[in-house]
Amino acid sequence: MALRATLALLLAMLPAATARAAGLELLMFEQPGCLYCARWNAEVAPEYPLTAEGRAAPLRRLDLHSALPAGITLAAHPVFTPTFVVVADGVEAGRLEGYPGEDFFWPLLGSLLRGAGASPLD
Numbered sequence: 001m002a003l004r005a006t007l008a009l010l011l012a013m014l015p016a017a018t019a020r021a022a023g024l025e026l027l028m029f030e031q032p033g034c035l036y037c038a039r040w041n042a043e044v045a046p047e048y049p050l051t052a053e054g055r056a057a058p059l060r061r062l063d064l065h066s067a068l069p070a071g072i073t074l075a076a077h078p079v080f081t082p083t084f085v086v087v088a089d090g091v092e093a094g095r096l097e098g099y100p101g102e103d104f105f106w107p108l109l110g111s112l113l114r115g116a117g118a119s120p121l122d
Contacts, residue, residue, distance in 0.1 A: 023089035024057040024116055026109070027072070031064040034081040036099040043102045052121040053109055057086060086112045093117075 030037040048054040084096040093116035
């Protein structure tokens with residue numbers, strides 16, 4: 001009986017934990033000829049969807065010079081490429097301008113995601 005109650009409690013908590021990250025998305029603003037975009041594509045892009053970060057905030061690529069998709073609200077339109085913007089339910093929650101290299105990208109992204117309400121990224 002105690003096991004059933006514990007299981008019910010854990011299952012009740014699961015939707016709340018996953019709902020926090022459900023509205024997160026990582027926007028990557030890029031443009032043709034961007035060398036740092038190419039570096040990110042080589043160093044991070046293949047593994048991104050396989051990571052906890054990629055599952056918490058799926059990637060959406062956007063051209064720097066295109067209009068924003070409907071439902072996206074940013075503090076300001078990006079100027080540099082790549083610019084990574086974490087959006088929560090379509091509203092900017094944080095951004096990283098430029099690509100500082102793989103060793104710095106992951107911790108910076110993790111910090112942005114946690115600030116936007118992502119569950120622990122294990």
